[in-house]
Amino acid sequence: MVTAKRAYNWYISLVAASCMVLYGYDASVFNAVQGSKHWVAYFNHPNSQIIGAINTAYTVGAVVAGFFLGGPCADYFGRRMGMTVGSALVIVATLMQTFSPRGNIGCFIGGRVIIGLGQGLALTAGPIYIGELAPQEIRGKIMSFWQMFYSVGSFIAYWVNFACSKHRAALGEWDWKMVVIFQLLVPILIIGQVFFIPETPRWYIQHGNRIDDARASLHKVRDTDEEVENEILSIREAIEFEKEAISGSYAALWKDASVRKRMYLALVLNAGQQITGQGTLNTYSTIVYKKVFTNDSTIALINALNATFGILFTMNATWTVDRFGRKFLFITGAIGMALCMLIVATVETQTPSPEGTKTVPVGISIVFLLFLFAFFYKPSWGATTWIFTSEIFSMNVRAQAVGMCSQTQNVANSIVQQFFPTFLDNCGFYAFYMFAGINALLAAFVWLWVPETKKVSLEEIDTLFGGSNHVERGAEMGIGEKEGGLQSIDDGEKTVVRMNENEVVPKSVGN
Template sequence: MGKATLYIASLLAGLCQLYIGYDSNTFSSVLVIKPWVDFMGHPNDAQLGSLQTCYTVPTIILAIFVAPYIQDRWGRRISMSLGSAIIVVAALVMALTPNSTGFWAGRVVLGVGQAFVYAAPTYMAECATRTIRGRIVGIWQITWATGALISTVIAIGATSNASLGEWQWRLIEITQVVIPSIVAVGIWFVPESPRWLVEHDRLDDARDALRRLRTEQDDVEGEFTDIVEAVKWEKENTSKLSIREIFVDKSIRHRLFIACFLNLFNQVCGNNAMNNFGSVVYNSAFNSPTIALTMQAVQDVVQMFGATIAILWIDRIGRRRALFWGAILMCIFLIIAGAVPVGVGPENIVNNKAAAGVLVLFICLFYVTFGPSWGASVWIVTTEIFPMNVRAQLVGISSQFQNIGSLALSQAFPTMFADLSYKSMFVFAGFNIFMAIIVWFFLPETKNISLEEMDVLFGGVNRVEEQKKKDGLIETKPEGSYADEKQEVSMA
């Protein structure tokens, strides 16, 4: 039952990403829905960018300065539940607003809610065992693609019925209330993060949570002891989000650089442009909003497939290898995706179905590669490399580099595509080369390493071992114990 509970808890948390993906494609879809364009007063490129900005800025500010403290003070679950409830309110405001001002306000409220649900990947990593942590956190990427697909399918259905009028886009918005409502309530029926419970000295609750999340074959007591020792060391030797510690501790500084870089280039690699403005790119190639939305749906299905690969293989192939080769392949696919329409002429691609087909094919290959690499692996690395005492804060800071990248591209891409057309693909291809170089030289492999031992990998102190020495505990456990199991897995 323990493994089932772990997957149920992870899926509920992962659904928080489903409505992030849903909104991303909702925004992309409404751009080509005429009743929405009329309702909003035919916004220009700058206004479209601002619509994304007014959603992203509150997310960035609150996710860095407010949400981590709620997570640490009251728990991961309350942050997810609160954020989900706010998103329900935002969806209702956008769906039922009588004027464009209400839609803008709904976007701002939506950004507020999104800031709090970023507790979810941290919760998933803290609940998972080290051997399947990649698989568990990888659910986060699958649910994003699932949400994007659901949004696009609803958009296709709505736009095929012209009699709906404004409800072509209002229907897309109001459907967004369903999943957040489920999460807001359902998250209270699964255990809180065992590591958060230990940090708050709720040791009996933490042990009970671990038992609910583990199978009979897992050494719950051994894992529980390691968590307690690591947290005890942190309380005696560190402080909660000490700015000095971040900048003085070379190990943490290294990790923060890696996490911020990975999250920024998760968007700058080309992913954000096609997720938020894919319908515009496809519409320019096919001159049909219906076909554009259908191609967006195909892109989402492919992205789900790529994310599923991450679930199956990421704990075997490792994070570093997935990120390096992912960047190389994405670079190649983007070059080809841009070269073909540039070769036939952007103005001629509408009449050249073969060229348009090649564009779609290589964008899909890009997303098959993105899913297990710069999609899932970025979140896995971000949530597993920081120590407990600063995890919520530094995951909050680094993950918001995705929104910073999204914010920049939301402002830049409409103008970039208007000026460069399909040559924009070459810009993103260049970023992917840079990404591969940074991963190769700065990212160690993190698979099969427990969260409590991650410090050693980055040149820090082994907090578990140091605290056991201080407490006079036996360091070498009998054969078959939790410690031996960790060593055998790491050597495999």
């Protein structure tokens, strides 16, 4: 039975997950507007180098924010503030792009940089917020909506673009401006809700040991006082151990061997997410489909349908990620994607093109296979990469590590985006054999080196990577608030949490 507090936990998590709509919309909107002749004419027919610069500009902003700004902002000002500032920057950048002076591609590119900065901030704070407030038994299920909301962003962008493509003559230049300006919708909704949801208890305790604020935050999303007090004690024990035995700062990223191991794994997985072929298809699907279809409206419809099915495919993660585990989804998804890319390349390269494009049956086959690729990608490397990254780091480095690792997606994607158009022009669909090989290697990597993390509490996940259990080590150090708050004591038979002088609550095993 879903309690009112569990339902509220879902609500606040979905507010945070809306940050991913920003990413999904923006990743799709530039791909969409490239098909508009009005956009091309408005900016004086930009060449391929300018097109590449527009993509790179976004990446530069996102990487700078993810590596240098997102972590400190989420740590020092709070997870909610990270989401708010990121959303505000997206609003400013959207207006810059929509109302760029005619021919002023520099203003449009500047907007792309600022959108990258905004998303770098929001995409760091959002998954941390969800991970720190979601109960461990449903953390994976809730985080699966993070990736699903990426598909929601793509869904909105591509369907708005499809609708505009059907009325290009009537809309004129607004056929692309309408697609761009719709990006205002979600950041406005996020800002309108974010300060009515609680900050995370871990942030409150890290900043001034604000136990009462942390307790009030947890009371909104946990069903019993015992759950609240146990979780607060576990958080405090873990934080104190990290400060005393490791480092309370980002220095733990290189001082702690187990954290370094997690960084290496997360960096590879996040880079791998983008070189599966999905990142390239998000940016260049219009160009890819032009080698198969001649009608622009048909291509816009295929992109819109792909985004729609992407939502449905991602929902598979909600019932699989906590049932079968992260590792199973990674491996299954990678093998499925490798087979799809292998068959797509074979079908396209080994069939005739009588008039420069493929016959209808071949075109349909290619579309089906790329949709099947999305079926394997969305719940696995799409959703599970974010779930795994947001849950494996200890509190003292979580914000910075998540920001750095998640923006590795943009680093990898920008590298592939630079050479893929040339690769596609010179080699055609033979380029997809490369993605087949990459996915096979990713499956082997996960099989050999990635541990399973399902249903492990955030405070105790360190043991999976060769580190200490921060809760147990913190308890051994005698962590407890001596003045009117929590104190961990031992009565000889069981550990208890003392809330005050007159009330003692048993501490259950685990978190």
